[in-house]
Amino acid sequence: MDCLKELIREVPDFPKPGINFYDITTLLKHPGGLRTTIDEFARLFHGRVFDKVVGIESRGFLFGPQLAYAFHAGFVPVRKPGKLPADAVSEEYALEYGTDELQMHRDAVEKGERVLIVDDVIATGGTAEATARLVESCGGTVAGFGFVVELGFLNGRGRLEGYPVESLVRY
């Protein structure tokens, strides 16, 4: 979607030198850009059925509830440790140096439910993969991954082999 790409701002050296950051705030602040992003995101999965949409903190929250609404599904947040108030399951994932952790309420996804996992960007795929493990540890089935931006050169898709993966804008 080249019309969306034109609305994404590239910020060099953020959050650190040598990294080119794809800033979707310029896309979201444009009424037509926001509308097209949501409509096209939903169209990527047209005709499929999901029980839950899972969004990864915090930019996955920008799209998850809206897709859940579109698919008549419920929305489930995956958060950093200490943010969820009730009993939660945890999964670790690797960072460049060390590890980090994601959590999901244990009662958020039920056995056999079909789940769509969404985030703004897929880079190396580490958080997406950890989120799939959270869903599966509760008995859910990961029926798809959706991203606004895919950094193809980092091959996060390779890490999600076997799952349907869709994205709107590729670099």
Add this chain to the structure above:
Amino acid sequence: MDCLKELIREVPDFPKPGINFYDITTLLKHPGGLRTTIDEFARLFHGRVFDKVVGIESRGFLFGPQLAYAFHAGFVPVRKPGKLPADAVSEEYALEYGTDELQMHRDAVEKGERVLIVDDVIATGGTAEATARLVESCGGTVAGFGFVVELGFLNGRGRLEGYPVESLVRY
């Protein structure tokens, strides 16, 4: 909206002893609860015109883009320091002990634009008030505040006097 209240989970002593946390994840995971929340939230402001909807990190992200879509507006995130990649304005707000800070991209809101500010909960109103100052420092007009949950006993509404304030569920 008592039907929404029934879907909100009360978690005692979170995040610390003596605090009763109103957990909206149980509302969001329910397809009908999510749908009614969004529809009624939009209905609170029916007939009004907004150029931008501003959502406060991170639970304001759950509702902001969807309301922006409904009002044919753009969406703008207000974030904690260090998260926004481009030039940003900052405002401090008071915590129980000390202060914290919120930021918004300087080019996110233009002079004269009418802005709706949304968040999941209004408690003391400190972050909402700081967000209004961010919008006004860029020349925008705060045309309304919308919250899913209002903790009336903390009187955050008193702090937002002069602005239209709407909420779906009150405690």
